[in-house]
Amino acid sequence: MKILVGYKRVVDYNVRIQVKPDGSGVITDGVKLSANPFDDIALEEALRLREKGVASEVVVVAIGPADLTAHIRNGLAMGANRAIHVVSDQPIEPLAAARVLHKLAEKEKPGLFLLGKQAIDDDANQTGQMLATLWGRPQATFAGKVDIADNVATVTREVDAGLETLEVDLPAVITADLRLNEPRFIKLPDIMKAKSKPIETIAIADLGVDTTAQLRISRHAPPPTRSRGVMVKDVAELVSTLKAKGLL
Amino acid sequence: MSKVLIVAEHFDGHLNAATARCVSAALALKAQSIDVLVLSDAPDAVAAQAAKLDGVSRVLTIANAANAAPIAQVLAPQIAKAANGYSHVFAPSTTFGKDLLPCVAALLGVAQISDVMAVEGSHVFQRPIYAGNAIITVQAPAAQTVVATIRTASWPAVAAAGNAPVEAITVEATLPTHTRYQGLQAGSSDRPDLQSAAKVISGGRGVGSAENFGIIYKLADKIGAAVGASRAAVDAGYVPNELQVGQTGKIIAPELYVAIGISGAIQHLTGIKDAGTIVAINKDAEAPIFEIADIGLVGDLFKIVPELEQAL
Ligand SMILES: Cc1cc2nc3c(=O)[nH]c(=O)nc-3n(C[C@H](O)[C@H](O)[C@H](O)COP(=O)(O)OP(=O)(O)OC[C@H]3O[C@@H](n4cnc5c(N)ncnc54)[C@H](O)[C@@H]3O)c2cc1C
Ligand SMILES: Nc1ncnc2c1ncn2[C@@H]1O[C@H](COP(=O)(O)O)[C@@H](O)[C@H]1O
Numbered sequence: 108m109k110i111l112v113g114y115k116r117v118v119d120y121n122v123r124i125q126v127k128p129d130g131s132g133v134i135t136d137g138v139k140l141s142a143n144p145f146d147d148i149a150l151e152e153a154l155r156l157r158e159k160g161v162a163s164e165v166v167v168v169a170i171g172p173a174d175l176t177a178h179i180r181n182g183l184a185m186g187a188n189r190a191i192h193v194v195s196d197q198p199i200e201p202l203a204a205a206r207v208l209h210k211l212a213e214k215e216k217p218g219l220f221l222l223g224k225q226a227i228d229d230d231a232n233q234t235g236q237m238l239a240t241l242w243g244r245p246q247a248t249f250a251g252k253v254d255i256a257d258n259v260a261t262v263t264r265e266v267d268a269g270l271e272t273l274e275v276d277l278p279a280v281i282t283a284d285l286r287l288n289e290p291r292f293i294k295l296p297d298i299m300k301a302k303s304k305p306i307e308t309i310a311i312a313d314l315g316v317d318t319t320a321q322l323r324i325s326r327h328a329p330p331p332t333r334s335r336g337v338m339v340k341d342v343a344e345l346v347s348t349l350k351a352k353g354l355l
Numbered sequence: 356m357s358k359v360l361i362v363a364e365h366f367d368g369h370l371n372a373a374t375a376r377c378v379s380a381a382l383a384l385k386a387q388s389i390d391v392l393v394l395s396d397a398p399d400a401v402a403a404q405a406a407k408l409d410g411v412s413r414v415l416t417i418a419n420a421a422n423a424a425p426i427a428q429v430l431a432p433q434i435a436k437a438a439n440g441y442s443h444v445f446a447p448s449t450t451f452g453k454d455l456l457p458c459v460a461a462l463l464g465v466a467q468i469s470d471v472m473a474v475e476g477s478h479v480f481q482r483p484i485y486a487g488n489a490i491i492t493v494q495a496p497a498a499q500t501v502v503a504t505i506r507t508a509s510w511p512a513v514a515a516a517g518n519a520p521v522e523a524i525t526v527e528a529t530l531p532t533h534t535r536y537q538g539l540q541a542g543s544s545d546r547p548d549l550q551s552a553a554k555v556i557s558g559g560r561g562v563g564s565a566e567n568f569g570i571i572y573k574l575a576d577k578i579g580a581a582v583g584a585s586r587a588a589v590d591a592g593y594v595p596n597e598l599q600v601g602q603t604g605k606i607i608a609p610e611l612y613v614a615i616g617i618s619g620a621i622q623h624l625t626g627i628k629d630a631g632t633i634v635a636i637n638k639d640a641e642a643p644i645f646e647i648a649d650i651g652l653v654g655d656l657f658k659i660v661p662e663l664e665q666a667l
Contacts, residue, residue, distance in 0.1 A: 123621060124485040133489050200466045201457070225603070230484055231469050236427060236457035245428060245534040248454045251596065261537070265596045266450040267550065267605065268366065272537035273426070279533075285603055286590065321466040321499075326492040330483070333628065336649035342662045345634070345652050354554075354611045354632055355578065355667065 108218035108277070110153040112187065113208060113235075114167040115143045116178040117228040126329045133327060142181060145223025149283040151290040152253060153221050154186045161255045164188045166215065170195055170207055170311070183301035184293045190304070191215075195311040195318070201229070203318035205237035210314045212242050217278060219260070224249050224282040235282035245275035248282040356387035357477050360415075360438055362430075362446040362455065363393045363405050370404040372551045373447035373505075375512035378410050380505045381445060382513070383474040388412040391519075392437055394430050396423035399521075407515040414521045424536035425451055431458035436526035438463065438500060442477070448504040448606070449550070460502040467502045468493055472509035482506070486602045487625040507550065508608035508629045542595045546572075549598065552581035554611040555630075557600055559623075560587035561616020561637065561656055568593050570660045571615060577667050583607070585617045601626035616656045619644025636660070 118124060119139040126133055142150075156162040167182035169175050170193040179190045193207050212220055220242075225232035239246035247253075247262035251270065254261045255277070264271045265284045311318060339345045349355045359381040364371040374391065381389045390413045391405040398416035405414045415437065421429050434455075438444045444459060446452035448470045460467035473481035478495045480503065495501045549555065556578075558571040568588075575582045583600040584593065600607060602622040608629035615636045617623060624647060627633060635648035638655050645651045652659060 118485070120622070124488040126489050133485060202461060202464075202466050205461060227602075228485060230486065230602070231467070232453045233457035233460070233467050233469065236454060237461040239428060240431060240458040240461035243531075245531070246454075246458075247534075248427075249450060264450075266454075266539070267597060269539055269541040269595065269597050271539045274535040274537055276533040285586065286596065321496055322468065323494040324491050325479075325494060328490045328492075330487055330490055330628065333633070333647040333649075335646050336633075336651065338645075338651045338653070341652070342659060342666055345650065345663065346666050348650055349611070349632075349634070352632060 108162045109164045109166065109215060110156060110162045110219045110221060111211065111215060111217040112146070112150045112153050112165060112167050113220070113222035114146045114150060114169045114179070114182045115223070115226050116140050116169065116171055116175055117143045117226055120144055120227055126327045130326045130328060140178070142178060143223050143226050145225060145283050145285070147290040148285065148287050149221040149223050150182060150185055150187065151288045152283060155288065156255065162219070166191060166217070168193070168208065168211055170199065170204055172196055176306070179306055180301050181293065183304040184297045185291065186297070188304065190306045192306055192308045193311050193314070194308055199318050200320055200322060201231045201233035202237055202321070203316070204234045205241055206316040206318065207311065207314055208234070208238045209241040210316055212238070219277060220280045222280065222282045224284050235280050239280040242280070245279040246282070247273050247275050247279065249284040250281050251284050251286045253281060253287065357384045357442045358440065359384065359386045359389045359443040359445060360441040361389065361391045362434055362444070362452070363391050363401060364447055364449060364451045365393065365395065365401040368400040370401050371447070371449070371451070372512055372548070373449050373507045374405065375408050375515070376507045376510040377445045377447050377505045378408050378513045379510040380471060380474060381443070382410050384443065384477055386443070390415055392417070392434065394419070394422040394433060396420050402521045406519040406521050407517050409513040409515070409517045411517055411519040414519055416521060416523045417526060418523065421530050425455070426534045426536060427455040427458050428534055429530050430455055431462060432528035432530065433526050434459045435462035436528050437524065441500060443501045443503065445503055445505055448506045452504045456502060456504050463500055463502060465499050465502050466495070467504070468495060469504050470506040471503045472506045486621055487628060488621070506606065508606045542597050546575065547579065547581040549581040549583055550605055550607060552609055554578055554580035555583050555607060555609045556580045556613045556615065557583035557585065557617060558588055558593070558615050559585035559617030560591060562588060562593060565593045570664070574660055574664045577664055580611070585623050614644050614648070615660060617644055618642050619647065
């Protein structure tokens with residue numbers, strides 16, 4: 108079985124994003140970029156399934172600008188067999204990303220498509236669900252545990268009420284939550300090995316899918332800030348302050 | 356004029372409070388009508404609860420044995436059919452709505468707007484990106500259905516004093532059988548629900564162990580609060596996953612939030628920015644949580660928490 112993995116490059120999760128003073132966007136110049144943390148988890152899961160013999164090939168898929176190569180090499184160094192780079196100069200909406208990934212699913216016929224549950228730049232949490240819908244296949248989102256046997260995946264999902272278990276027929280789309288696994292660190296020899304692994308590049312226009320943006324973003328604003336309040340010296344003062352506010 | 360369809364979230368015959376928050380967002384659109392759609396194997400009890408929500412015009416039900424569990428790929432084709440004639444389809448930004456609504460959007464061929472926190476016009480909304488570090492204003496095309504999830508922490512629940520009519524409807528949709536629901540392991544607790552509680556006491560890595568969390572529960576019970584946690588506390592196995600507060604956990608807006616042994620990482624703060632009063636208890640005076648706390652107390656939680664519990 109082949110596994111495709113969505114592998115998006117985003118602003119590193121440690122960066123405290125600042126809005127441009129004119130509200131036209133956020134400051135990304137000189138900011139550290141990394142793989143979306145959930146996509147690292149998705150990739151790790153795919154690699155473990157290959158190590159268990161459930162999968163035979165792991166392919167990372169990244170949609171983004173031409174300078175994405177170093178990011179894609181990271182995915183290859185982590186252990187993916189090969190990569191597909193869909194080159195798009197413009198950032199695309201989740202529906203467009205799902206249409207692109209659906210095209211690749213039809214072409215590559217994977218048994219499993221693993222994605223992150225959300226990209227930490229747009230925080231949309233949509234692409235996996237949209238891909239499953241377009242592809243007409245099951246979805247198991249927010250996965251905290253995945254077991255695969257006899258062409259069926261049993262997935263434990265982290266939902267608001269607790270842990271839900273779904274059984275889905277393969278091929279399926281699974282989106283990774285934080286506790287699915289802890290991604291491995293890339294070792295130096297793997298970086299060397301990754302240099303010779305194949306990256307197929309496809310121009311987004313050549314896929315023949317509609318990727319025009321539907322939503323117009325008119326303004327970026329900083330969030331309302333909360334300011335530092337008062338410090339109390341002990342429990343007695345804490346209790347009286349809360350009582351004064353009517354909270355106790 | 357806007358006609359809004361809200362997908363009801365429910366479990367075990369109970370309407371989730373998040374649905375009443377979606378009605379508030381629909382009211383902000385100055386909608387001409389607001390209908391609530393209940394998909395279930397036995398929708399009557401939930402429909403009766405939805406019918407009481409102020410501002411609701413009609414409750415529509417689709418009864419089908421396949422709707423016994425919330426399987427997104429089963430529910431979505433029915434919702435997409437039922438959405439015909441509506442200008443907006445809303446669901447709460449809970450794991451239920453996040454899982455389901457993008458499927459509806461994909462079937463309708465429209466881009467979804469996630470986590471609506473404010474309405475500026477019938478097609479203009481505000482939503483957070485980058486873990487809430489930027490708020491964008493987005494405009495959806497006027498000619499197509501708006502599909503949006505509603506950030507529950509941004510909207511109050513409407514009151515339940517109404518009496519809307521309930522109508523059973525049927526839709527023609529082929530439902531897949533590729534997904535089987537195996538069950539839910541719910542954290543059994545008679546404490547208030549984290550997402551709707553007025554008071555929340557949260558513990559972090561500083562609490563140190565599952566046993567130590569006992570003092571957090573004890574304090575919460577004393578003041579009738581729900582219990583929450585940081586990701587670090589969940590990852591370490593001190594508490595179950597459904598207690599996680601933050602960017603990837605629950606986004607909450609209680610009147611009182613008490614963070615105990617939590618450093619205040621941006622991913623955690625995203626989840627509590629809308630709280631009324633934030634109290635931080637931490638032994639490190641430099642912890643970032645103090646930068647946003649309304650009331651801070653520096654000290655050892657193992658001394659402070661029992662003392663606080665005694666004082667109440
Ligand atoms: C993609 C992504 C998503 C994430 N999503 C979330 C999320 O949804 N929610 C979330 O919470 N985190 C999230 N995180 C993790 C986040 O970055 C932090 O790692 C986490 O919030 C830290 O938890 P903590 O504050 O409990 O632990 P720590 O940062 O280790 O802080 C522990 C605190 O306890 C204090 N302490 C220790 N002992 C005592 C004592 N005896 N008395 C008083 N104080 C004491 C320490 O001074 C310290 O400040 C996410 C991370 C990533 C990468
Ligand atoms: N440009 C992209 N390239 C590769 N994968 C993507 C891209 N956009 C979204 N994805 C995948 O879809 C997931 C969810 O993204 P989103 O719906 O934007 O929150 C991500 O974690 C990725 O796995």
